[in-house]
């Protein structure tokens with residue numbers, strides 16, 4: 554059974570209900586004793602090439618053939634033109650770091666990972682990419698530093714994804 558916050562347990566003990574006062578508004582709030590875990594899923598038909606690319610060490614973006622809009626992560630549909638005519642372009646991997654942050658308080662599903670850095674870089678092709686930045690010493694991070702985006706196997710889960718490394 555999931556661990557409940559102490560004030561919820563106390564109210565269950567004293568009043569038989571998991572109702573507490575919301576700290577800001579002081580209005581009563583029912584806290585479900587069930588903890589839900591959620592696994593999301595999505596269809597990949599229109600972006601399957603992206604995942605095939607990852608297996609081969611390539612990272613693709615898409616570009617609308619009509620208006621030229623670029624998408625990363627790739628999209629099979631252009632929301633501007635409402636059309637599905639996109640070309641697939643492999644990123645060459647070179648990017649410039651725009652911002653990053655170290656994650657110390659991790660979501661429960663990533664609790665088994667060491668502290669990690671998430672960064673956003675502008676790639677040579679013009680798209681912005683959000684990914685983990687692997688660097689031995691975070692003190693070496695500099696504004697606008699050059700980074701390389703590459704496919705990696707994320708351990709211990711062992712699925713293929715992509716990460717930045719300093720160039």
Ligand SMILES: [Zn+2]
Nearest residue numbers: 617620631634
């Ligand atoms: Zn378009």
